[in-house]
Amino acid sequence: MQRFFCLLMTGATLVAFPLLAQEKKPEKAEQKPQEKSGTSELRWNFKAGDKFFQKMTTRTEQSLKIQGQQIKQDQEQEFVFSWTVKSAAPEKVELEQKIESVNMRIRIGSNEISYNSASKDQAENPVASFFKPLIGASFTITLEPKTNRVVNVQGREDFVKRLRDANPNMSQLLGQILSEDQLKQMAEPAFAVTPPSPVAVGGSWEREARLTMGPLGSYDALYKYIYQGKEKKGDAELDKIEVQASIKYKPPEAAQASGLPFKIESGNLEAKEVKGTIYFDSTKGRTHSSEMVVNLTGKLTISVGDQKTEVELEQKQTTRTETMDTLAQESKKP
Numbered sequence: 505m506q507r508f509f510c511l512l513m514t515g516a517t518l519v520a521f522p523l524l525a526q527e528k529k530p531e532k533a534e535q536k537p538q539e540k541s542g543t544s545e546l547r548w549n550f551k552a553g554d555k556f557f558q559k560m561t562t563r564t565e566q567s568l569k570i571q572g573q574q575i576k577q578d579q580e581q582e583f584v585f586s587w588t589v590k591s592a593a594p595e596k597v598e599l600e601q602k603i604e605s606v607n608m609r610i611r612i613g614s615n616e617i618s619y620n621s622a623s624k625d626q627a628e629n630p631v632a633s634f635f636k637p638l639i640g641a642s643f644t645i646t647l648e649p650k651t652n653r654v655v656n657v658q659g660r661e662d663f664v665k666r667l668r669d670a671n672p673n674m675s676q677l678l679g680q681i682l683s684e685d686q687l688k689q690m691a692e693p694a695f696a697v698t699p700p701s702p703v704a705v706g707g708s709w710e711r712e713a714r715l716t717m718g719p720l721g722s723y724d725a726l727y728k729y730i731y732q733g734k735e736k737k738g739d740a741e742l743d744k745i746e747v748q749a750s751i752k753y754k755p756p757e758a759a760q761a762s763g764l765p766f767k768i769e770s771g772n773l774e775a776k777e778v779k780g781t782i783y784f785d786s787t788k789g790r791t792h793s794s795e796m797v798v799n800l801t802g803k804l805t806i807s808v809g810d811q812k813t814e815v816e817l818e819q820k821q822t823t824r825t826e827t828m829d830t831l832a833q834e835s836k837k838p
Contacts, residue, residue: 549789773802
């Protein structure tokens with residue numbers, strides 16, 4: 505969800521957000537048959553009262569070509585979330601997710617703008633105005649433990665109100681994107697990386713993804729996970745999972761193409777490379793760390809009023825996550 509906020513700040517980057525988000529829809533989760541012996545069970549372990557933190561760092565390098573003009577953009581962003589297990593039962597698990605901090609920098613051409621929620625001397629700018637009201641926002645998320653499917657998200661009304669109050673000109677767009685169903689899908693990837701049953705080395709499972717972004721279009725994706733076995737990292741023995749994916753972009757339907765100062769008429773975006781690695785800590789029963797790389801290229805036709813413009817896009821995004829037992833006193837600048 506944190507990646508949604510950062511990419512929302514620039515129109516060109518908006519259309520590429522779902523590739524970063526890695527939202528996973530649990531309707532299709534299929535594992536290939538494996539031998540019963542020599543398998544590993546990768547399952548989240550929830551205990552009431554437990555608390556942990558997740559830090560997500562994303563670097564985006566983007567090149568846009570508009571009417572023959574080349575525009576370079578890069579972003580560095582860091583979001584920190586806390587997760588507290590409010591209750592844990594065989595039929596459901598409730599967790600509180602809280603936005604602890606945001607630290608980001610955006611450079612477009614020679615212009616740079618930044619925001620660090622931990623800085624006492626943070627200057628006011630559009631990025632700060634957008635993110636500052638969200639620090640401390642929280643959700644209560646209910647999971648179905650057998651599949652880690654998100655069945656309910658509480659806190660949407662307050663969250664959307666914070667965003668709308670800070671960005672009234674984006675009210676219509678935020679209402680379309682941040683529906684209850686979309687918030688469920690945005691919360692789910694933190695937990696939906698494990699197989700539905702014990703898996704042997706070389707075994708694989710799949711999950712489908714669909715993210716609808718209203719006037720920005722939608723993305724359909726198929727993620728394939730391949731279990732690579734145990735690997736030693738530092739003092740921990742972790743389960744390594746390789747990730748592969750195919751992603752397809754669809755322009756918005758005519759009825760959805762409102763809420764932005766521009767309209768996406770058509771688009772052909774292709775993910776040339778989508779790959780990553782996830783390390784799961786079976787001892788602690790949670791994800792240890794991950795890295796995902798997405799290389800995206802293609803063209804969009806955008807209209808402003810009666811004028812149509814073709815935009816050529818090349819983008820590389822590298823996203824790293826880390827799960828921590830405790831929160832550092834101060835977040836470092838990206």
